[in-house]
Amino acid sequence: MLNSKIPKGPLENKWSDYKGHVSLVNPTNKRKLEIIVIGTGLAGASAAASLGEMGYKVKAFCFQDSPRRAHSIAAQGGINAAKNYQNDGDSIFRLFYDTIKGGDYRAREANVHRLAEVSANIIDQCVAQGVPFAREYSGLLSNRSFGGTQVQRTFYAAGQTGQQLLLGAYQALERQVALGNVTMYSRHEMLDVVVIEGKARGIICRDLITGHLERHFGHAVLLCSGGYGNVFYLSTNAMGSNVTAIWKAHKKGAYFGNPCFTQIHPTCIPVSGDHQSKLTLMSESLRNDGRIWVPKKKGDDRRPNDIPEDERDYYLERRYPAFGNLVPRDVASRAAKERCDAGYGVGKSKMAVYLDYADAIQRYGTGEVNKLGLDDATKEKITELGREVVKEKYGNLFDMYTKITGEDPYTTPMRIYPAVHYTMGGLWVDYELTTSVPGLYAMGEANFSDHGANRLGASALMQGLADGYFVIPYTIGNYLANEIRTAPIPVSHPEFEAAENAVSERINKLMGINGKQTVESFHKRLGKIMWDKCGMSRNAQGLKEAIEEIRHLKKDFWSDVRIPGKILEVNTELDKANRVADFIELGELMCIDALHRNESCGGHFREEMQTEEGEALRDDQNFQYVAAWEYQGDGQWQLHKEDLNFEVAKPTQRSYK
Amino acid sequence: MDHSNISLTLEVWRQESASANGKFVTYKVDDVSPEMSFLEMFDVLNERLIREGQDPIAFDHDCREGICGSCSMHINGRPHGPWHATTVCQLHMRAFKNGDTIVVEPWRAKSFPVIKDLMVDRSAFDRIIQAGGYVSVNTGNVNGVDANAIPVEKDKADTAFAAATCIGCGACVAACKNSSAMLFMSAKVSHLALLPQGAPERKDRVLNMVAQMDKEGFGSCTFTGACEAVCPKEISITNISRLNKEYLNAGMTVDKR
Ligand SMILES: Cc1cc2nc3c(=O)[nH]c(=O)nc-3n(C[C@H](O)[C@H](O)[C@H](O)COP(=O)(O)OP(=O)(O)OC[C@H]3O[C@@H](n4cnc5c(N)ncnc54)[C@H](O)[C@@H]3O)c2cc1C
Ligand code: SF4
């Protein structure tokens, strides 16, 4: 039943052939077609700007007070592109191959190849917009390396790459707003999709200032609402990141792809106490120069600088000599957990490992000394110069670490631990980014498409912008070309009426519970179940328990949650309750998916399925497919499988040794 | 980091809606861990208020990493509180002592009306960007110009980047006795004027953005530097000088047209 609409022909020609044959919409007709874009992160802002510019009538929505504040703003490390500026053997094929392998052979070849093809254009586009990427003294663009690759293909702007890319897209979007091509609705939250005769035709949303519900018509609806890592309560995502938009779409017929595929990022600042509201990422770029270690002795309480070199276990370098500290994220995270579980963790909680810059500082310092010809430099001078180099590269990350922990990473190794970071799962989409509901699209982190079971660093920004700037402008035409005769449907249509009533009823129900427990407390409980039983490693027993616990939690929520205030006013607790209610339902599906996938692949590690050395054991015979779940009523899902065919990148055991 | 927990008195501005009158309300908070962030301390207080049947304090926040620009609290007379170059979401309770009284208000500026409690409306910033804070290239294929076709001196690129790190939080406006938005605007004007890609439109850009700023009711700049002192991203006041120069140049040539 699932038709992924992959174009025929050789892999490297599919996208250009597709573009050559796709239906087009002429300019006069474009002006008659309305498109709704939910979200203004990299995916949404780039899509809204591009479609507005093409002449469509666009309405864009976000829940923050400005489109510039979408969570993409927080991305730190960089964006990949197969430019091969460093002449180190990079190519479209290599980026494609690294992404497929990094994703542990659970992504669709055709999509990934297209992503690699358009990657270079993204950089051209962003530079033309004035995105201030880091440059060399030559005036040319600078690159660095990221995990899971052996080339330098990551473009960056200090530790604020996401900010600079998003501001570029935001500015392009505001330009279209000024020209009247895009209407922007900030502080609006989408709470349902309206489906009429099988096609997505609009949304119901809530104005977060007045509390009023609104109906909006669109010939097509694009969901660019980001990832759902906050189902774990603690994650590196922004506080408002949520699943609501895609969850509502799921309940209206859009299949959910690989919901359990979650990325746990290895380098985050560890939890400091019960008050913790979110976790802070320390960019993967730090693994370029930092070395990760724990003491060789269990429960070693000495301060890190007092532990001599030969009593340290640089466990990534030991286990994975070929990639060392630059193994992919899933591998690095599990290795940290393994050491801590075995009793070698550091810090007060013992749930942390060291990320050490001492060697890098010496190395850079020595380099500077040689460059400057300072033959008799003291050790102090070398250290000082080395720190300056490190500061230029990673200064803002080190500052952030100091603000949060009160410790100085230039002199004391940082303590880090894995944290939930990204969700590879999302709405199932075909090659055109259409969900299983015609006219309903999912882009950016909200779809499941390009990263398989594990995403490589610096590839999410690439995907978001690829989807918005380069893919949707073509693929949406293929659908809208057949819609030019569809007159705008008045929002008095019974389906709009019914959808608004359902949303309104749910809000009334939530407000009417008047229980004793706060929304936050339910979210924390859900997070704990998910982290303990559907987190970095999973087993059948734990997942079955988790499903029961979540069902119980759901009952408890709907009978005892307390939401203060009124409906028709600013009510942040009500906003949160709407989101947490959806997270609870999603949590159940994630556990069901994790339970059914009886193999280990990428970020999904089933304890029952591992090699003797503790590496993930994939089962291509039985699980080389995308699990696309169809909602069939409360707590019920039907599994559809999209078989994955690897014609070019033949699956092998993933090895970074 | 072993410090014992502290107790504090908060004086928080409460205002039900844009049209309502506001007032300060006093809250005692105990058992505050120095490892908490300022906003986590508010979370704990809000949880308590909800359990006691009261309305929690509304405030804007999202990333809690000092980058989205949502958070906006005026703490003891200083936007974002006591720490240098730090947004309130990154301010940690280590900054305070047991027994301290902390006064928390929203941004105060005519162009940033209060929505509720500590939440204000900063959409004027979006409209200033709409007036010209972009490069007018279309998306898509950029006519095949390779990203490395135009080298940019590292110094200029770095200065442009430093200006571009503005998070649009509005602290500069809140700190200014005239509620001027010059630091915010100069950051964008500088970012784009310093790059070859932004150069062709630099004259119209600065004129239009300044006109919009005036229309939004932001005050004029008397160069007191209060903005720079509180800016969490250390946006330099030299950007304002650059803006003034851009404005003069643009004004002169445009007049001649
Ligand atoms: C700390 C951090 C660092 C990262 N660093 C990198 C990196 O260096 N490189 C990299 O490639 N990736 C990185 N990532 C991942 C990457 O940032 C994200 O995957 C990507 O930015 C997601 O973009 P998006 O456009 O899909 O969604 P987002 O940027 O999350 O935007 C979501 C949008 O949807 C809106 N929205 C959501 N729900 C609703 C609703 N119901 N109604 C209305 N609007 C709604 C929001 O308002 C927002 O505008 C990082 C992620 C984190 C958390
Ligand atoms: S200039 Fe500084 S204070 Fe003003 S909006 Fe930008 S980041 Fe905030």
Ligand code: FES
């Ligand atoms: S919450 Fe994002 S900057 Fe403070």
